[in-house]
Amino acid sequence: MMQPSRHVKAHIGSGHGHSSHGHREKSKSQKTSTKEQKSTTTTNNNNNNGKPHVSFLFVVNELNFSHEPMAGDSCLLTDQWGSEMPPTRSDAYSLETAGTVFRYSDGIVTPAPGYVWLPSNGPSEPGCMAFLDDHNMIAGLPKWYKTQSIFACSAHLPIIVAEGDVSLGSWMRRGCNCDAVYDQTAYPRWDLLHFSSADGSGVSRARTGSQGCPYVAGKSPSWIPSLVPRAFKNTRVEVQSVGLAGELPIVLALMAFHGAPGRASEIFARRSWWNQRWAGPTNSPAGYPLSGGVPRGFLVNVCLDELDDPTRPPEYYAPMVEAIETLEWYGVLVKD
Secondary structure, eight states: OOOOOHHHHHHHHHTTTTTTTGGGGHHHHHHHHHHHHHHHHSSSTTTTSSOOOEEEEEEEEEEEEEESOTOOOOOOOOOOTTTTTOOOOOOGEEEEOOOOEEEEETHHHHHHOOOOEESSTTTTTTEEEEOOTSSOOOEOOOEEEEEEEEOOOBBBBBEEEEEEEEGTTTOOOOTTTOOOOOTTTTTOOOOOOEEETOOOOSEEEEESTTTTTOSSSSSSTTTTTTTTGGGGGGGSSSOOOOOEOOHHHHHHHHTTTSSSSTTTTTHHTTTTTETTTTOOOOOOOOOOTTTOOOEEEEEEEEEEEEEEETTTOOHHHHHHHHHHHHHHHHHHHEEE
């Protein structure tokens, strides 16, 4: 992964707080890069067996935090049954461990050359995905799609999820660096992992917001316990499991728990997820916390495979967003 120089970080820092990526001045290299990438994001029905072309960028960053009570706190944060939870204060978090940026293109997952994750410039400032030119300068930012935080806490609190970047703390939450909306009273809302399966298809769709059921849709899924803990097994349904789908950041994080601490990207570099099949370990992830251990979590950022161009109307990006949403809610990310 390329390491941005100091002047790159200074450049990205100047953009924080803008209400839109469009407030950044677009360089000549960004114009060129946008044109070059257009072919990778346009719907293509000729080379994909009649199916819409789906391409996006993603990065899984490991969240690092203090495992000691913060100033003014008498103990660590727990749920009502005593299971330790991630902190909600921004000063409890240190710089995230940046992962490699990958590109998903019709089931093929490969590193995305030129793209990097730029960590935040300081506490409560979000990082962002960026495209660097040959001089290690920012040539553009990909169009943001979704950011979520996912933690494994304990056997009694296996997987919890939240919208946005929880390391920003309870007093400031933004979905991405382009969002200038600050909520002074917001408290990061953690939800137990849930699955929606109203269509009866046997596809378990992971989601936030405690919508759906706290168990998977079908019986005998091949990805329990490798991706989803046994606690979410469905013991009543008769429909055979067909696959796993739903919100991309959640599914990507479930895979990343197989990576060693600070090396979550290796699981994707080894092609463990390929052509909608899970080819990684079949046992429970070694990265889950041990009993009484420290929760482990990821900040997962998903972007369109296209640089943000403020001169383009929203309709230009709509087909790309629709293709990703269709994959999440009508397709299958991991087939049985």
